[in-house]
Amino acid sequence: MKQFLLIILFSTLWVIQTVQARTVEIEVYGMTCAFCIDSLERKFGKMKTVSKVEISLKQKKIRLETDESMPSIEIIKQTVLDAGFTPVKVTIDGDESEHK
Ligand SMILES: [Cu+2]
Numbered sequence: 001m002k003q004f005l006l007i008i009l010f011s012t013l014w015v016i017q018t019v020q021a022r023t024v025e026i027e028v029y030g031m032t033c034a035f036c037i038d039s040l041e042r043k044f045g046k047m048k049t050v051s052k053v054e055i056s057l058k059q060k061k062i063r064l065e066t067d068e069s070m071p072s073i074e075i076i077k078q079t080v081l082d083a084g085f086t087p088v089k090v091t092i093d094g095d096e097s098e099h100k
Contacts, residue, residue: 020068021051027088028060028080039083047071047079060088 031037037055044053044064052065062080064070071079073090080087089096 022066022068022070023093024064024066024070024076025091026062026064026076026080027091028062028085029088030085031055031057031060033057036083036085040080040085043079043083 028040031040034057037057040055040062041053044050044062047066049066049069049071050064051067052063054063055061056063064076070092073092076090077087
């Protein structure tokens with residue numbers, strides 16, 4: 001009986017985690033080559049909550065997959081600035097952020 005309850009508990013936690021995974025898109029100004037992408041990839045890759053980093057030079061966009069405790073928009077923007085680029089727009093789960 002106890003084991004049964006634990007299974008329910010764990011599967012519930014797993015569902016919550018899956019549901020609350022977030023996708024963050026950042027439009028970035030100033031990326032021009034593979035080295036730009038590399039430095040941004042490394043900076044975002046270091047974040048514990050970020051599970052995946054995809055960067056498109058063509059679209060000038062960074063796409064992050066994070067868990068529910070995603071980094072704040074301020075931290076995301078600061079990370080882009082620290083790497084030497086300008087964050088233009090941050091979009092979370094398809095919702096455009098008002099924080100410009
Ligand atoms: Cu570059």
